[in-house]
Amino acid sequence: MRYDVIVLGAGIVGVSAALHLQSRGRSVCLVDRRSPGEETSYGNAGLIERASVIPYAMPRQFSALLRYSLNRSPEVRYRLAHLPRMSTWLFQYWLHSSPQRLLEAANAMLPLIEHCVAEHDELIDKAGLTHLLRRSGWIETFRTLEGRKKALAAAKDVEQYGLRYDVLDPAELKAREPHLLDAPIGAVHWRDPTTVSDPEALTKGYAALLTQQGGRFASGDARTLAQSGSDWVVMTEEGAIAAGQVVVALGPWSDQIFKPLGYRIPLGVKRGYHMHFGSRGEARLNQPVLDFEGGYVLTPMTKGIRLTTGIELAAFDAPEDARQLDQAEALARNLFPLGERVEPKPWLGRRPCLPDMRPVIGAAPRHQGLWFCFGHAHHGLTLGPVSGRLLAEMMTGEAPFCDPSPYRADRF
Template sequence: MKFDTFVLGGGMVGVSIAVHLQKRGLSVALVDRKPPGNETSLGNAGLIQREGVYPYAFPRGFGMLLRYALNRSLDVRYHLSAMPKLAPFLCRYWYHSEASRHAAIARSYSTLIEHCVSEHRALVEAAGAGALLRAGGWLKVFRTARKQDAETREAERWNAEYGVPFESLDAARLRQDEPFLHHSLVGALRYTASDSVSDPHALVMAYARHFEQLGGRVLIGDATTLEPHWTVRTQHGRIEARSAIVAMGPWSDTISSALGYRLPLVAKRGYHMHYAAKAGARLNQPVLDVENGYLITPMARGIRLTTGVELGHRDSAATPVQLESIEPIARQMFPLALRLDDKPWLGRRPCTPDMMPIIGPAPRHKDLWFAFGHAHHGLTLGPITGRLIAEMMTGTQPVADPYPFRVDRF
């Protein structure tokens, strides 16, 4: 079988790229080892983060660094055995997280973030997936006034710099909006321009069905069999295309390194578990417990509890210590009942040390493109990444300047 292009990776980024290329008249195959949406895109918090103009930085305060070093933090834990391999990456991550460098990164990053909601809504409408989308934003809740004041100052800065709207809720307003959250909470911030989804996996599947309705093909295949110029093995045999796009999230460096690219990609691991709510209790929107670094959100399967970051080898066995530590705290904040999953889900977020994705042509191979490294914002940035790649590949004016996300910046 021959195509104009094939996309390796069936997560939110890969599916979005496939949709945008197919609707521009190219014949496209989407290739992955599993059906779409069954890896990293399955287990996120379901946030489309319009407020996320500043990507998640490495803490630089001494007290926070000491807490992380002692491996006692609820929001970040590490495997000691992985530190020799991860240390160079973490040093570069720390370097780019300095305030002025982080601000410069935000100026580039915001050019993608500003389109995240509108691009998702366009695909949601085209795919007939409106029932999965929730407008109205999400909440950061606070246990202390000091933390709320600090976060409010940051929200005010984001609003002044990038027009990110928010509203501040006192304790009474928070109880009105979320009456089943613990009444010891002192208040909240709501990022009103962000959306959320009730089932990230179902959303990826809806986009994939739309891709097929446009004439695209979804194929099960082995990306490690990729060969220039360009072929890959699938269950239907080896397929050919004039171009190839690598969008395999945390496994992308498996392909890029085989082709001679040494790109600094590390997987931040994370866990989730679903719970029933106790009788009569309900949660109306995603809620982040800022001081303890976990999020609960209403999903189609139940209340999803997501953890922070675990630093370890990408494919090592699950060690859900964070989930076990935060579950009692989450139960105190909201009346969770029985666990609904047999075991915690483990996912991996593909991260670069400058916190920005890699989007663009591979410099040493004709008609090879990379689109990965979206870290915590794979769901958020999938559709805008798809549009940007499609515009670059078809020679049309790109919606955003792709230069900051180029492959050879490393």
Template sequence: MSRAVLVELGAVAHAPIARSYATLIERSLDEHAALVALAGAEALIRKDGWYDAFRTGPALAAAVADAEARGRDFGVRFDVLDGDGVARLEPHLTERMAGAVHWSDTWTVREPAALVAAYADAFVAAGGTLVQGEAAVPRAAGAGWRVMAGARPIEAAEVVIATGPWAAGMTRALGYRLPLFVKRGYHMHYAGEPGRPLGNWLADLETGYLLAPMRKGIRLTTGAELALQDAPATPRQLALDEAVARRMFPLGARLDPAPWMGSRPCTADMLPVIGPAPRHRGLWFAFGHGHQGLTLGPVTGRLLAEMITGEAPVVNPRPFFATRFV
């Protein structure tokens, strides 16, 4: 079979997945907006998009063609900057870019941990109870479920497994064999040079890293690493990206004692698993969001709440059911 045919078959298989995924993505900003307002967290959010920058004309042209396709298929808005436009946008770049694609609808977060904490505080203020502990596998208890959070037992009629990369082990203990794996990533914060700030989120896609102005400093985020979840950290990609980034922008000293590493929970078809556990009444799944856990958290929570309470769901949940794998 020729490569052209393989690519065509891949596009056909990917199309329905992309359409299903888009139903969640297109709701993500509205659901975050409601929580941001409830939590009073507006200062943590920027609404001026981000930029995919390219060093060469052919790479920029291919990216523009891809952006135009996304615009036609999904209504995604974007602008295109030439090299002079990128230089005006970020005057402290030390390398010349051919241009950039500006995704104008995108929101960015100045400090993700602070945003999650603000959401949690708002939940408690609204009457919710927050219990912290190392959760064990849910066990049937009467008409519902018991979860041990450390030494504390918690019983409920409905339980949601939303444990990210740890969901694989928890669901396996309950008899499920879902095709889950992790993609690991690394990041590091750097000091900026006085008078030479980075103004925008900027991805150097021909190399494979992102620079982002955060509260803590300038964050460099790497691409994906395929590895076992518990394998030792191998931040070689970060070191290679940092060397390239320092040629493009005046990064200062490293600010973190060690690179941060996270495991992104992924599924074989890259759609999250959201919905009822196929063989356990009152048990629900919400994991497998890959790189988009923070982005899709609020809409996932709403969708689950609507299914649990019997309300009309905000989007069609069936493409995300675990039954597609069971």
């Protein structure tokens, strides 16, 4: 069982890379221990976030750091015992969050962000998944005058990138989301992003397209990856498979491959939770709604209203802590008439993050045929297809649509 390329990781990034390689004539086998879309790609707010031109930086204002230090915010929560182990990464993140470096990160990410919707649209059309897609953007609400001031200032900062948005007063917000409660005093409606009602179904649909077109999915353990002459070999449930090229697209698990191979890439993890809820009465949401001051998102999904929290800084395998989700739920019940929880326990996921707020996309510098595509932080769903395109262009010798040097593996 030999292929041109093995792609390790069947999340949105890996599946998208496999599809782009396949479209360029490569035979591809996608390998994961679970079915496509059942790990990090399962739990997100469903945003294809064309409006997030400026990456999520670490706050540098003393007031914000003080607020987070109290550990009572649903936007950011931490486990005290974990902070010393993460201190080096957090310091690097803080350095890269300076105004100058943040601008550099924004400019580096801009080509990917600009193409994210178009690249998804192409795959969604091919896979017959348009029923999952909404083109109404998303809404960012605020509850105080100070929140309004900060939200509008943030919107002003990205006007130079040509993004479309509407500033809504309470009446205009009610017209667009009639079932929101009276807590918000206004909102910003971002018009350029698209959203999906089931990220897991989207990823599985892309994977189904891959197999329909002759690609293969195999259940296996990426940690069995080994070199054999000029080939890379992975063990699957059906036996060994080999290829001249292999892509590591394992999200937060990517370090299980690159570390044993001698690469020192500062991959960190921001955890997060979600839960689905019913709605009271006939209440419904038309598009995702972010509470700007609360740091959580409510999204209409096929399984109910999904509440997605901010970040939790904790060890990769630390036990679940429901307090962040409980705090967000308490705030969300003042924003929208949520019903009962529809799942027995919260979903816990892990976002793979690099301190300079950009992914690793490109060749591994010391191993022939080894390629990386991971570290997309909060925007794995957004950037999966466009990252897959860029990687496939590099792997097949095609001229890349943008400069890939900001994402190179040896930049650290």
